[in-house]
Amino acid sequence: MTIENAPTRTLGGVELPAAGEWKLDPGHAEVGFVGRHFMLTKVRGRFRGVDATIVIGEVPAESSVTAVIDITSLETGDQARDEHLKSADFFEAEKYPQAVFSSTSVSWEGTGGTAVGDLTIKDVTHPVTLNIDYLGYARDPWENDRIVFSARGKLNREDWGLTWNMLLESGGLLVSKEIELVLELEAVRQA
Template identity: 70%
Template structure:
């Protein structure tokens, strides 16, 4: 471990983890995505390209905090008509609720994996969300930035945030699944 690496990471109980401090998520290397089902069969993936987030790593990993602001108009599912519908009042109502937020309320950590629980606010409605998080490691980029990488997953029922638009199919199913999987791939840069 080089001295640069030692400054950016530390050993806790024999596991290399990020050093305590402020790590800002790099939006160019952040995938804040979701997966739903269309016709209850086909997976439809989307993501938000406008994300600002900070990970405050605590001296004790369980004292860490995460905050995020998501630009709801930045939704991108690869289909303009679908994205326009997602921005509309049927779903995100981005003109009246331009951002969603996430603020952690507790972090439970063991080795390189943990659970982050926090309040997700969409369209002015706040509900708790649980994310299963894996710390994937540390890298120093060619521009001398210290980076840490996390992967996270969780599931929500979109109707809990007032995202209830749907259509009943002739077969009795729904056009859009209620359950949405959250999928995050995050790189964060150490703030000095």
């Protein structure tokens, strides 16, 4: 039995979010990345400014996500590194203050799936694949319905023109080309 206007539903024996629009809660979201310094040390960064809308389809594979990322909100825990990443060597944040992700297809099975979408950084667009896990539903103390997802993906930063690097004496590179995307997302159901 389905309850009218319920925040979740059961499909294939699995509880999933109800169809409809869900907005990212930026105060409870982590849109981050991990790169390697000296090809050894993990360096983590995140974007504090993200606006995203998730549309859950009646059929999960008909779902979509669109996100606008404020490049100027980038932080890594080191101000000098943050400024370098925002400079013309990398993101050119003054000229290109936003990145945009727009899904083109979603596949779904059980509580996990894959979203393929176009990621535009510095007016350059390439496809990115995110592996998604639906972690569950909760109602907050203010009676807002919330859903929680984790997602991961990888990309080669040079595909978007983020090519700055230095060759090390040992022959390696100072900054890894491969970047891991790490997302922890909480979204609120819209009326």
